[in-house]
Amino acid sequence: MEKFRFLTAGESHGKGLTAIIEGIPSGFEISPDFINEELKRRQQGYGRGGRMKIETDTVEILSGIRFGKTLGSPVTLFIKNKDFENWEKIMSTDPQDYTEEKSFSAYRPGHADFAGSVKYDQKDLRNILERSSARQTAIEVAVGAVAKQILNQLSITCESKVLQIGNGFTEEEFHKEIDLAKESGDTLGGKLEVVYYNLPVGLGSHVHWDRKLDGRIAQAIMSIPAIKAVEIGDNPLGFKGSEYHDQMYLSDGKVIRKTNHAGGIEGGMTNGEPLVVRAVMKPIPTLRKPLNTVDSSTKQETEAHFERSDTCAVEACAVVAEARIACVLVNEILLKFGGDSRKELLSRV
Numbered sequence: 001m002e003k004f005r006f007l008t009a010g011e012s013h014g015k016g017l018t019a020i021i022e023g024i025p026s027g028f029e030i031s032p033d034f035i036n037e038e039l040k041r042r043q044q045g046y047g048r049g050g051r052m053k054i055e056t057d058t059v060e061i062l063s064g065i066r067f068g069k070t071l072g073s074p075v076t077l078f079i080k081n082k083d084f085e086n087w088e089k090i091m092s093t094d095p096q097d098y099t100e101e102k103s104f105s106a107y108r109p110g111h112a113d114f115a116g117s118v119k120y121d122q123k124d125l126r127n128i129l130e131r132s133s134a135r136q137t138a139i140e141v142a143v144g145a146v147a148k149q150i151l152n153q154l155s156i157t158c159e160s161k162v163l164q165i166g167n168g169f170t171e172e173e174f175h176k177e178i179d180l181a182k183e184s185g186d187t188l189g190g191k192l193e194v195v196y197y198n199l200p201v202g203l204g205s206h207v208h209w210d211r212k213l214d215g216r217i218a219q220a221i222m223s224i225p226a227i228k229a230v231e232i233g234d235n236p237l238g239f240k241g242s243e244y245h246d247q248m249y250l251s252d253g254k255v256i257r258k259t260n261h262a263g264g265i266e267g268g269m270t271n272g273e274p275l276v277v278r279a280v281m282k283p284i285p286t287l288r289k290p291l292n293t294v295d296s297s298t299k300q301e302t303e304a305h306f307e308r309s310d311t312c313a314v315e316a317c318a319v320v321a322e323a324r325i326a327c328v329l330v331n332e333i334l335l336k337f338g339g340d341s342r343k344e345l346l347s348r349v
Helices: 032-043 082-086 113-120 126-132 134-152 171-183 213-222 314-337 342-348
Strands: 005-009 016-022 059-063 075-080 157-165 190-197 227-232 248-251 254-257 275-281 292-294 301-303
Touching: 005 134, 016 134, 032 059, 032 134, 032 314, 075 134, 113 126, 134 157, 134 314, 157 171, 157 314, 190 314, 213 227, 213 275, 213 314, 275 314, 314 342
Parallel strands: none
Antiparallel strands: 005 016, 016 075, 059 075, 157 190, 190 275, 227 275, 248 254, 292 301
């Protein structure tokens, strides 16, 4: 049973994005300013596209918080899509407003268009694009910002960074790689890292496959749009066992490690070391230089549909990864320690 769970709803160009979060104990201080700062971080980064110039995401808290503190009841968050005013008829819920404007039928390689249209029997691929868009990560970052505030009040903190973009490994190289890709109408992916500090020992479990924390984290990160690989700790390829495993020593009666190749997880559980998660993001599949594809209506080869897109969004993806991991960690803490109020949970932790 999940303790901290949430559902999101909304389309990329619809009225807005909504989330309902259940399971937060009462008494936790939640600041909308902190959530908005996290949303701002998600919109930043070298290589972002035109949508970031339209939207300035801000959260509206609709329920579950009074005078800045959680009530123990479901928390509802809402982010308005400012661009909806330009799509009001196109994205209308009223059948009388039907229009074929902005509809398209050419599958975009690398997107959900082909499989989604077959699965849900959709002729207009916009019915797949709108929900599969990475725009949904905005509300996920808002949920993660709530989770991060809970973790912060438990003295658990995090940081993230970009490790690689294209063939670049420093910020100057990142910018050069992105500029070259943009000039040629192409896109870039890369590698990111998220680290969480001061986690209690024993989050997760070894007793069942679906309770192992590294598995839960991997699922949370792999389901971020465009993520293709996840690592917990250092990639063990090329290591001998004597080199890779983190040996234990005593210091003032406490067990310590001089290395953290395991990334803070052994046997599916936290071991007290920093949690280190790395992920690889593929190049964004919406290209100004369109890829070859097939039109679902005409059954003829054509060029893929293009809608405004980023050149690179690895930095933003790192913020989303922070949020996803925060949600997993809060759930695991509530599963292990329980508690219906902040006071009760903190005393148990």
